[in-house]
Amino acid sequence: MLDSEFEAMGRSIPNATILDKYLVASIYKAVRLTNAINTLCDSGITDEALPILRSLIEHTINMCWITNKDTSARLRQYINDLGTGAFGK
């Protein structure tokens, strides 16, 4: 589904902003997390998929929160959360 939508957009975003880049990176991550969950569940390793599910939930909430309103400020805050001062705490 997503592949056809990106195909319809010409697989490029002219003059991509930081928000555009964040969204593309985020959807890529969301798909990878989903694939990981599906792979584990398909193999019967259901409970062990839950930590990855939490990652997907948190990632999704962040995406929704950023795009919901005050997008520029929220994206800045999101990126600053992962700044060198906070990284690894």
Place this chain on the structure above:
Amino acid sequence: MKLARAKARGLCGGEEWTDTNLLDRMKDVGFKDRDYFDYCIKLTYAYSHINATSLIWGEVYDDPRLSNQKFTPEAIYGVTAQMLGHVIKALNCKFTDHFTEYNDIWNQIKVDKDIRTKMEKVKNTFDKNIVT
């Protein structure tokens, strides 16, 4: 010495590594109550940290109730699909009308409504076994 410095800077293990308040953000984007937070976020947190809730007690206690309380793949697929729907909706906020299928995803899935009951049963059985 390194540990003392880390403590002084509040960097010791188990502390949050961002100032994010996930519950606030969930409310902000339209989750109306705490149910989803309590039974998805807290649950997955327990499994991330491998606390007592997450152990497979059915393997060591001979109690059929325990062995039957594991999560079904369908329950996890349901939550995963819900999240993907939200992700696609977020994309559509920026690239308007390019990603409109999120409603189709939500319409196709059925999240396991018994998730709360199942978890309560597991917890109650676990508590009971620990006491005896």
